[in-house]
Amino acid sequence: NAVSAGVAPILTKLKHDCATPLPLLRHVADAMAADMRAGLAVDGGSDLKMILSYVDTLPTGNERGLFYALDLGGTNFRVLRVQLGGKEERVIATEFDQVSIPQELMFGTSEELFDFIASGLAKFAEKEGGKFHLPPGRKREIGFTFSFPVRQTSIDSGILIKWTKGFAVSGTAGRDVVACLNEAMDRQGLDMRVSALVNDTVGTLAGARYWDDDVMVAVILGTGTNACYVERMDAIPKLQGHVSPSGTTIVNTEWGAFSNGLPLTVFDKDMDAASINPGEQIFEKTISGMYLGEIVRRVLLKMAAEGALFGESVPEKLSTPFVLRTPDLSAMQQDNSDDLNVVGSILYNIAGVESNLSARKIVLEVCDTIVMRGGRLAGAGIVGILQKMEEDSTGLIFGKRTVVAMDGGLYEHYPQYKRYLKDAVKEVLGLEKSKNVVIEHTKDGSGIGASLLAASNSKYE
Ligand code: ADP
Numbered sequence: 001n002a003v004s005a006g007v008a009p010i011l012t013k014l015k016h017d018c019a020t021p022l023p024l025l026r027h028v029a030d031a032m033a034a035d036m037r038a039g040l041a042v043d044g045g046s047d048l049k050m051i052l053s054y055v056d057t058l059p060t061g062n063e064r065g066l067f068y069a070l071d072l073g074g075t076n077f078r079v080l081r082v083q084l085g086g087k088e089e090r091v092i093a094t095e096f097d098q099v100s101i102p103q104e105l106m107f108g109t110s111e112e113l114f115d116f117i118a119s120g121l122a123k124f125a126e127k128e129g130g131k132f133h134l135p136p137g138r139k140r141e142i143g144f145t146f147s148f149p150v151r152q153t154s155i156d157s158g159i160l161i162k163w164t165k166g167f168a169v170s171g172t173a174g175r176d177v178v179a180c181l182n183e184a185m186d187r188q189g190l191d192m193r194v195s196a197l198v199n200d201t202v203g204t205l206a207g208a209r210y211w212d213d214d215v216m217v218a219v220i221l222g223t224g225t226n227a228c229y230v231e232r233m234d235a236i237p238k239l240q241g242h243v244s245p246s247g248t249t250i251v252n253t254e255w256g257a258f259s260n261g262l263p264l265t266v267f268d269k270d271m272d273a274a275s276i277n278p279g280e281q282i283f284e285k286t287i288s289g290m291y292l293g294e295i296v297r298r299v300l301l302k303m304a305a306e307g308a309l310f311g312e313s314v315p316e317k318l319s320t321p322f323v324l325r326t327p328d329l330s331a332m333q334q335d336n337s338d339d340l341n342v343v344g345s346i347l348y349n350i351a352g353v354e355s356n357l358s359a360r361k362i363v364l365e366v367c368d369t370i371v372m373r374g375g376r377l378a379g380a381g382i383v384g385i386l387q388k389m390e391e392d393s394t395g396l397i398f399g400k401r402t403v404v405a406m407d408g409g410l411y412e413h414y415p416q417y418k419r420y421l422k423d424a425v426k427e428v429l430g431l432e433k434s435k436n437v438v439i440e441h442t443k444d445g446s447g448i449g450a451s452l453l454a455a456s457n458s459k460y461e
Helices: 007-017 022-041 103-107 110-126 177-188 200-211 266-273 282-287 289-307 326-333 341-351 357-392 409-413 415-434 445-456
Strands: 064-072 076-085 091-100 140-146 150-154 157-160 192-198 215-221 225-232 248-252 402-407 437-441
Touching: 007 289, 007 357, 022 357, 022 415, 064 110, 064 200, 064 445, 076 110, 076 445, 091 110, 091 445, 103 110, 110 177, 140 177, 140 200, 140 445, 157 177, 177 192, 192 200, 192 445, 200 215, 200 225, 200 248, 200 402, 200 445, 215 357, 215 409, 225 282, 225 357, 266 282, 266 289, 282 289, 282 357, 289 326, 289 357, 289 409, 326 341, 326 357, 326 409, 326 415, 341 357, 357 402, 357 415, 402 409, 409 415, 415 437
Parallel strands: 064 140, 140 192, 215 402, 402 437
Antiparallel strands: 064 076, 076 091, 150 157, 215 225, 225 248
């Protein structure tokens, strides 16, 4: 019933190549801090773009009134309204709606896509009533979360650099996406205005800050990954002309592009070479949900081919890229049964193989190796951001309570990943410093966050 001897050396080498001992994590944290600095110095100065968000005013809790949010970041767009009642009443009411974007619009023209969005927004706005009230003489204000690469030009404008995530809409690249939306709202006869254009990470930070003044960093770990944080204006040399009354602004790191000092294997390199963006987003490819399952699949395929992990023949389905998904890894790792029957049935359903107990144990070891590396490197990245902030203002981070707001399906639904991440943060920071650092999950902060940013950047205050 044992697994062939050919598997053991592959597993040993994998563990060796994926190891993340403390010195390596320290090095990654230091490199993250250094890359942040280089990206703040000049545009193009580092792997990290360090994009200025123009969000200089974060929610305080005092916001009042009716605000809308619009979220476009994938195959759905979401609309939301919130009635805010200040410090006492907080969120009096929220309503939201989700509309899936028809496939053909992802390949159509800019006008078609934005008309569809504006008409969805118009339908939603029509149903406003009950606890939602707009003071007379005001327009409805929108926080627009737009999760594609944008060169922000002010809090309420930004140029689309390129579509990603399967969108190939003609006529938007190089244009201000807020203007595109405004024109479509005009065509619909919809009289609303965008007060804040934000990245989803920035929305998450704003949403979390509304409830907790100590939130300084937000991290998303879902299909992809990104992080943003509160930066001092005088720590941004590349900044030209922009003045923030608060003296601080949120910087979107685009940390998925980080690549310094990561422990990569042949499986990572092959996956990267076969990807649509070879050489790019290396940190994202090592730690985020889109890729963890695929890395494991590549390891198992090699073990099947060279070590007969699943018997004499290589299961055909295991050769299909991305058949094994990160939620499958998580489901397998939650299997506590003696015979690992959940692992067995997932392998059967996905790869069409009958596995014995020792093969299932090997599969779990591979999952754990890849997930541990991902979680620990994400943790080291977080420490890098905290370290950079502390270096510039001693005591700002480690001298008081500091909250890192976390969101995304990977962090939320993969308990082992979350554990490895948190443990790595503690390990790198040490007992004393880590006492003050709280890593906290904020559920669905980014939608409310965008509407809060519409409120804190309202044209009427
Ligand atoms: P997105 O990042 O696509 O905007 P989410 O934050 O909801 O959306 O993240 C979805 C991603 O989270 C999935 O692509 C998957 O990688 C990961 N994920 C979802 N469910 C699970 C799960 N049960 N276990 C592990 N990872 C999961």
